[in-house]
Amino acid sequence: MPDNAANTPGEVLALIRDGRARTRSELSRLTGMSRSTITQRIDALLAGNFLYEAGEAPSSGGRPPQTLAFNSDAGVVLVADLDVTHSRFAVADLSGRLLAESAGELDIAEGPERVMGWVLDRFSELLEEVGRQDADVRGIGVGLPGPVEYSAGRAVSPPIMPGWDGVAVPSLLRPTFDVPVLVDNDVNIMALGEYWTRWRDRIDHMLFVKVGTGIGSGIVANGDIYRGQHGAAGDMGHVQVPTATEVVCRCGNRGCLEAIAGGGALAERLRGLGETVVDGRDVAKSALAGDTRAIRMIRSAGRQIGEVLAGVVNLLNPGAIILGGDVALAANELVAGVREVVYERSTVLATHDLTVECSELGDRAGVVGAAVMIIESILLPSAVDAAIRGDAAG
Amino acid sequence: MPDNAANTPGEVLALIRDGRARTRSELSRLTGMSRSTITQRIDALLAGNFLYEAGEAPSSGGRPPQTLAFNSDAGVVLVADLDVTHSRFAVADLSGRLLAESAGELDIAEGPERVMGWVLDRFSELLEEVGRQDADVRGIGVGLPGPVEYSAGRAVSPPIMPGWDGVAVPSLLRPTFDVPVLVDNDVNIMALGEYWTRWRDRIDHMLFVKVGTGIGSGIVANGDIYRGQHGAAGDMGHVQVPTATEVVCRCGNRGCLEAIAGGGALAERLRGLGETVVDGRDVAKSALAGDTRAIRMIRSAGRQIGEVLAGVVNLLNPGAIILGGDVALAANELVAGVREVVYERSTVLATHDLTVECSELGDRAGVVGAAVMIIESILLPSAVDAAIRGDAAG
Numbered sequence A, B: 001m002p003d004n005a006a007n008t009p010g011e012v013l014a015l016i017r018d019g020r021a022r023t024r025s026e027l028s029r030l031t032g033m034s035r036s037t038i039t040q041r042i043d044a045l046l047a048g049n050f051l052y053e054a055g056e057a058p059s060s061g062g063r064p065p066q067t068l069a070f071n072s073d074a075g076v077v078l079v080a081d082l083d084v085t086h087s088r089f090a091v092a093d094l095s096g097r098l099l100a101e102s103a104g105e106l107d108i109a110e111g112p113e114r115v116m117g118w119v120l121d122r123f124s125e126l127l128e129e130v131g132r133q134d135a136d137v138r139g140i141g142v143g144l145p146g147p148v149e150y151s152a153g154r155a156v157s158p159p160i161m162p163g164w165d166g167v168a169v170p171s172l173l174r175p176t177f178d179v180p181v182l183v184d185n186d187v188n189i190m191a192l193g194e195y196w197t198r199w200r201d202r203i204d205h206m207l208f209v210k211v212g213t214g215i216g217s218g219i220v221a222n223g224d225i226y227r228g229q230h231g232a233a234g235d236m237g238h239v240q241v242p243t244a245t246e247v248v249c250r251c252g253n254r255g256c257l258e259a260i261a262g263g264g265a266l267a268e269r270l271r272g273l274g275e276t277v278v279d280g281r282d283v284a285k286s287a288l289a290g291d292t293r294a295i296r297m298i299r300s301a302g303r304q305i306g307e308v309l310a311g312v313v314n315l316l317n318p319g320a321i322i323l324g325g326d327v328a329l330a331a332n333e334l335v336a337g338v339r340e341v342v343y344e345r346s347t348v349l350a351t352h353d354l355t356v357e358c359s360e361l362g363d364r365a366g367v368v369g370a371a372v373m374i375i376e377s378i379l380l381p382s383a384v385d386a387a388i389r390g391d392a393a394g
Helices: A009-017 A024-031 A033-046 A110-131 A170-175 A187-197 A257-261 A263-272 A278-289 A292-316 A331-345 A364-379 A383-394 B009-017 B026-029 B037-048 B110-129 B169-172 B186-199 B257-261 B263-272 B280-288 B294-316 B330-343 B362-378 B381-393
Strands: A051-057 A067-069 A076-081 A086-093 A098-105 A135-142 A180-185 A208-210 A216-222 A224-228 A318-325 A355-358 B051-056 B065-069 B077-079 B086-093 B098-103 B135-143 B182-185 B206-211 B213-223 B224-226 B319-323 B357-358
Touching: A009 A024, A009 A033, A009 A067, A024 A033, A033 A051, A033 A383, A051 B280, A076 A110, A076 A187, A076 A364, A076 B026, A076 B065, A086 A110, A086 A180, A086 A364, A098 A110, A098 A208, A098 A364, A098 B257, A110 A135, A110 A170, A135 A170, A135 A364, A170 A180, A180 A187, A187 A216, A187 A224, A187 A318, A187 A364, A208 A292, A216 A257, A216 A292, A216 B294, A257 A263, A263 A278, A263 A292, A278 A292, A278 B037, A278 B263, A292 A331, A292 B213, A292 B294, A318 A331, A331 B169, B009 B026, B009 B037, B009 B065, B009 B206, B009 B381, B026 B037, B037 B051, B037 B381, B077 B110, B086 B110, B098 B110, B098 B362, B110 B135, B110 B169, B135 B169, B135 B186, B135 B362, B169 B182, B182 B186, B182 B362, B186 B206, B186 B213, B186 B224, B186 B319, B186 B362, B206 B294, B213 B257, B213 B294, B257 B263, B263 B280, B263 B294, B280 B294, B294 B330, B330 B357, B357 B381
Parallel strands: A076 A135, A135 A180, A208 A318, A318 A355, B077 B135, B135 B182, B206 B319, B319 B357
Antiparallel strands: A051 A067, A076 A086, A086 A098, A208 A216, A216 A224, B051 B065, B077 B086, B086 B098, B206 B213, B213 B224
8 A cells, every 4th residue: 555545635635735746646646546536535625625727737648637736825814923012914825825914013911802803903904905805714823922822722821911811812813703713822933934934844853042032942843833731832031041140030030041141131231331222123233233242242142042052952952943033133143152152062963963043034934934833724634624524514 | 524533454453452442333433434344444453463352341232242452462572771781671562561571781882793692692581481482573672872863773973882883773683583673762762661651641741861870861742752853852961050060071061960960970979978889879879778978969969950950841841750760769869859949940831730750660661661662663553554464465
């Protein structure tokens, strides 16, 4: 029996989306299913609008075969990447291509009802911009700046989101859009965006580190986000830095990475030197503009983050570490500092082909990842099969 | 369609092994397959000796149904947990129950041919002890005290195993036993043993920390061993301890956990105080015998290990941390030290129902885990299906 068991329409669709099969005969060869079974599955997928006939493939003699293609225009997904004050939004087709994007400012502390109402307004604007209706929406993906119980889409004890503790975000969106809604931590969706865009074909394990006001990480393990027992995995901000144990963090402990190398700490230190900067983004911009104090400061932050990452590299042996967030705008300085310590300090085996780079998606990593998260969920073979059974019954 | 798709004999066997189904009607209800298909699958499994008819279940009216049970006596697996000098061996039935065990001393530096020849002799003794033949052996599981490229069963740059670099262990066993051979790092198999024996029903993520001469960890993520991009994951011995940056490690770096809190370091320090101890096991025995200096030393090592684990807990949010290895013989002292720091230092969310305990399997964790590793591999649905197709063809 061939390796690629594909008994259901959803499994057949997965082979076509992956590019492993484009015609009925390729599917038959790949799955070992009979031509008549393949035809049944394809017909169901065509009827359900998941596939379309994309024209004839070159013939190898005889009648040229019809190629099949995934119908990425069959619907859209809506995504929101919410940060403490600054948020980004997008509407994407089912291939994950962003059709329109927007950004806006609202304090997350305004509370869940207010914020999600505002999010729904942004979604309406985006749909209008691309000429789509509410009925075209197949799913919604949301990132929040705090811990999330992924299975329920619920914020859990978020330190910087007063009023959100225990709130299930899907329940605030479903009255408007009766579609699947997935919610995750903002760093996790950024990690997913980077991984799917650039790394998925090459490595199975990746670490994304967001250096913003705080410092957090998203762990990709075996190709998927690793969340831990209570969805709290990825915290790096409160790990102790070996060489800076004297600094007191807002959490009460000493030497926390965030209190030393986070964007907030850097901005505060630069203000102490008389410069007018508000946050890590300003510090990074100063560095990019050639401010030597900001440059030295970010390089040093990179080394301190590297001290913590050196241990993480030994522990997780990732194929790549990708740095993102506001401070990573000063990419060269930050990466240089991190590399300096990680390559010196981690084991040879764990670093021998480790890549350390800054994000290429930048501010867009979150919306790209949120789209991947919801699309991969609604196109899971089991979800596709359920949709097709629903169609047939309805 | 019911959730439990089970189209092949191997998938049906998995449902019976898990205890989710015991009779043909339960299987039919669970899978949605027709009675005639179920009968075909069961017949194949009975013919392949994977199942047996285990007698009648209580009837709910009408003819009482025959129950089906996994035939764990259909073969045995052989396992070896090799350490630097001291190794353990076992023969297990296909449920993972150890039928006989042995232990022996041989320096791993004698090299792969010599050591694996010796291992084969131990395997022969065990088979004879339980009255089984070479032909009954279905698979072999081996743990090595160093990094392993799991897919090839190959030792990779093992620091304490001269002559083993690049050696594929299966090739040394296959001339004698033409069966599947899986090889992993010794800490990974210990982690697997602990996880399957006590934790699998309760949590998905666990960290096993071996405190022997060195310090290493085995990471269970989503119920499976996490190995990282090059099989190097789990190293903790060369992570820097925040509060002890002055100590120089044999690796050349400063402040490595192993150089401070490993069994070798503890024994050396106790020898410096005039006590006659050789290794971490002796230090633990002294502590158990009431030696207050050894007790204080292990407690302090626990705190230093805790400093590193505090960061690991934030990063991975495991459901449990299990401590094993020689130093963990002094369980109370070691656990107390680790808990003291982890519960104070890690985030509230990551610790709110975190368990920190010592191993209950102790020295046997490795052989138990090696048995789990090879059994779960040879009983994967795809492997069972392949075996049945082979039977039918032969």
